[in-house]
Amino acid sequence: MRDERGITLIELIIFIIVGGLFVPLVYIAFNSVIRDLTTPETVIKTRFIAEAKMEDITKEAYDSIPSPAAYTAVNTDSRFTDASYNGYQWKWEITDIVFRDNTGTTPYTTTIASTPQNTWTANTTYGLGAYVRPTTANGHFYRVYFPKWQANTAYRNGNNIIPTTWNGHVYRLYYPSWQANTQYTPNSSVSYFNSQLFYKVVPPGSSWNSSTWYDAGDIIVSSDSQYVYRCDSCWWWCIQGSSEPSWGAMYVSDYWITWRRIDLKSGLTQPSWPAEGGTVVDNNITWRAYAIKSGSTAPSWQTGSGSITSDGSYAQWLEDTSMRSSTTEPAWPTATGGFIDDNSLKWVESNVYKLIKVYVRSPSCGSDACAYITTNVVTGRNYTTRP
Numbered sequence: 001m002r003d004e005r006g007i008t009l010i011e012l013i014i015f016i017i018v019g020g021l022f023v024p025l026v027y028i029a030f031n032s033v034i035r036d037l038t039t040p041e042t043v044i045k046t047r048f049i050a051e052a053k054m055e056d057i058t059k060e061a062y063d064s065i066p067s068p069a070a071y072t073a074v075n076t077d078s079r080f081t082d083a084s085y086n087g088y089q090w091k092w093e094i095t096d097i098v099f100r101d102n103t104g105t106t107p108y109t110t111t112i113a114s115t116p117q118n119t120w121t122a123n124t125t126y127g128l129g130a131y132v133r134p135t136t137a138n139g140h141f142y143r144v145y146f147p148k149w150q151a152n153t154a155y156r157n158g159n160n161i162i163p164t165t166w167n168g169h170v171y172r173l174y175y176p177s178w179q180a181n182t183q184y185t186p187n188s189s190v191s192y193f194n195s196q197l198f199y200k201v202v203p204p205g206s207s208w209n210s211s212t213w214y215d216a217g218d219i220i221v222s223s224d225s226q227y228v229y230r231c232d233s234c235w236w237w238c239i240q241g242s243s244e245p246s247w248g249a250m251y252v253s254d255y256w257i258t259w260r261r262i263d264l265k266s267g268l269t270q271p272s273w274p275a276e277g278g279t280v281v282d283n284n285i286t287w288r289a290y291a292i293k294s295g296s297t298a299p300s301w302q303t304g305s306g307s308i309t310s311d312g313s314y315a316q317w318l319e320d321t322s323m324r325s326s327t328t329e330p331a332w333p334t335a336t337g338g339f340i341d342d343n344s345l346k347w348v349e350s351n352v353y354k355l356i357k358v359y360v361r362s363p364s365c366g367s368d369a370c371a372y373i374t375t376n377v378v379t380g381r382n383y384t385t386r387p
Helices: 009-038 040-058
Strands: 069-073 089-100 109-112 141-144 171-173 197-201 219-221 228-234 251-254 257-262 279-282 285-291 308-311 315-319 339-342 345-350 353-361 372-379
Touching (some): 040 089, 040 372
Antiparallel strands (some): 089 109, 171 315, 197 285, 219 228, 251 257, 308 315
C-alpha cells in the first residue's frame, strides 16, 4: 500500500537499481569524450591542423583570401589523408574590422563593419570613419578622419577638427576669401585656402565716445564695429551727444556734429599679402596679417547649421554640415598615414583588417564550444599583394 507521504518501498528499490546502472554508463561515456578532448595527442593534432589551415589562408593576397566555409572533413586535404585524421573537421570565419565613428561620445572606436570596398564618388556625403578606395585602385584605402581640437595650436584656413569632447559635429577653420570691389566692415577678416595667416581690417579710427570733442575730418568707428564715419561738419562746438546715434545712414546727426559714412571697399586687384604682422593697403582699406592660432582654452562650440565659433583672438570655426566630397577626385597620397583634403572632407591613408578564426573539431567534439580555435589578423594596406 502506497504511503501518502512518499513512494513505495518497491519503487525506491527499482529507482536505486536503475540509477546504479545509468550513472556509471553516463560517466563512462562523458569521461571518454573528456579524456579524448584533453589528451595531448588530440590537442596537438587539432592545433597542428588549425595552424596549417591558418597558414594556407593568410598566405593568400588580401583580396584572394578564401571565403568562410562550414565544417568539412580535414582528410579532403592531401596532408591529412591518414586514417588517424578521420573524424576531424575544420571551418573558418572572416570578419572585416575597421575604424568607424560610433556617433556617440567617442569617434574612431574599433568596431566590426561591413566590407569596406566602396569606391570614392563625387559630391557624396561621408561620415567620420567611412572607408573608400580610389576609383582607380592604387593599393591603398582611405578613411575620413579629423583630428581633435588642440589649444594654442597653429591651424590653416580650411582645416577640419572635432571637439576634444565629441558632440557629433565637425568644424572647419573658416575665414572667407578676399573679394574685389567689395564693401567690408571694420571688423572684417579674410584669408585664402590652406593659409596659416588671416588678414584683418585695421580700423581707420577710434571707437565713438560720448561727450567728446572732435575736429572736422576726424574718423570714428561705431561701437558695433560695423560702420566708419568722418566728422563732416559741426557748429558752435564740435562735441557729440551723450548717447550713441543710430548708424547706417549716409549722414547721421549727433548733437552738434554731422557724421558722414565712409564705405571701406576693396580694390579691383587682390593685394600682395604681407607676412605676419605686416600691413597692406587695398584701396581705402588697410589689412594686417595675423597667424591663425587656437585659444588657450576650448571654446563653447556652436551647433547651429552654419554657426561660427570664436576661438580666442586668432581663430574661428564654422560648423561644417556638408561632409561632402568634391566634384573632382583628389590626388590620393600613397605614403603611410598621408592626408588629403577633399572639399569639406579630410582623408587619411589607412588600414583595414580581416580577423580570421579557424575552428578544428576532433571526432568526439560536436560543437564550437569544444573546438580548438586559432585567430589571426591581416592588414589590407596593400590589397593587391600578399598582406
